[in-house]
Amino acid sequence: MVAGLEEELRRWREDSRAGGPLEKHRSQLDAVLALLGAGVADVRARLADGRGDEVPGRVLDLHHVWDFYRTRFLLRRVRDYRRFLDAADELAWECYGPVLRLAGGRPKEPPLVGFSRAASPRAHRRGSAYHDLLPRGGIHTREGREAAARLPFPVIDVPWSFGSHLPALLTVAHEAAHHIDDDCGLGAEIRRRIGAAGLPPDRAAHWERWAGEAFADVCAAVLCGPAYAAVLAELLGPGDDVDERDDVDERDFDGPHPPPAARLRLAGAAARLSGHPGAPDGTGDGHEAGVVAAALVAGGWSGLDGLSLTELFGAGRPDVPAGARRLLAGGPSRCPSAAGVLAAAALAFQCDPATYDRQAVGDRAVAEVLRLRSAGTRAVSSPDPSAAARRRAHTEAGRAVLTALDATKDPTHGVSG
Secondary structure (H helix, E strand, O other), X not given: OHHHHHHHHHHHHHHOOOOOOOHXXXXXXXXXXXXXXHHHHHHHHHHHOOXXXXXXXXXXXXXXXXXXXXXXXXXXXXXXXXXXXXXXXXXXXXHHHHHHHOOXXXXXXXXXXXXXXXXXXXXXXXXXXXXXXXXXXXXOOHHHHHHOOOOOOOEEEEEHHHHHOHHHHHHHHHHHHHHXXXXXXXXXXXXHHHHOOOOOHHHHXXXXXXXXXXXXXXXXXXXXXXXXXXXXXXXXXXXXXXHHXXXXXXXXXXXXXXXXXXXXXXXXXXXXXXXXXXXXXXXXXXXXXXXXXXXXXXOOOHHHOOOOHHHHOOOXXXXXXXXXXXXXXXXXXXXXXHHHHHHHHHHHHHHOHHHHHHOOHHHHHHHHHHHHOOOOOOOOOOOOOOHHHHHHHHHHHHHHHHHHHHOOOOOOOOOOO
């Protein structure tokens, strides 16, 4: 059994090397394989010590934890899913990748995008518990739940329905921005900016509570332009017309996100302030959502090495509306980035759904994104002095998994129970 697991892990490692089908996921697979490697070493030690009767259950435990990662990587070997997920990973990389080039010892594994049964996208932060995401039936105790408490890299889950509706993919930028917030420790700085924006104290208190979600919406709009607000409006569903709302309604204050109208104002203002062609004019910038957008877009962030969000994501803003028109006419968008191409496809759908379908805009946009990918594994230009420390952390996490899984053993249950 252990030899079979070792061989499987070896094949996955080979697939992640340069030229392999999963070369873009090398840092993520390295993290998982270091975690599982501690378990394999433990199993080998048990065999050497004459405790072979413990090995079958131990290997099953390792497969149970590995299955969380295996299923996400396996989908990238299925063509119909691989193309969508590869495009999603490119968008997540364009959003998150710039933080890897900043100074300091920040984590280096980017988010991995996958599908889930949830009704809306979710970001699972690095180091967070993932026991609720594991297959059911393998972990039953508090100690077992603690075993799956250190996710080695960020994960973004999107609903399965997104796989047949490419425009919804722009929400990946929102979720990737949550990981920027987490990994760069921006929470306090976001709240300070909002608190200093000049809003009335009662309004500022609500926006400070919504700070993380507001930051994620602003980042997605800076990266993807006005198309993000269009997608957001579609996903949030029918509601009050944003242009007829002067302020946030009192009854909307209790939710975890700003109310829909405020989110749309926020995204529209962020797209305009970051210089996107086709963004709405500034007539709503005096409203509180516009004030918050200005507070987050303007000026450098200490947690981002002094860069503003527009500088972090690149100074140029592609002409997404022109790209949308080109896609609807049957040509490529000619946008220079995955975010630009996907935003152009989203706008094309908003403008003319029938032509979008007839011209197979979604499929052509995905193909265009994949043509823009650079060859080889993903890498950052700066040296990575923390790589050895991260490997040690992943190995220690693996040992913690084994210790906790030991505590879940029920002597009344056999291997087949």
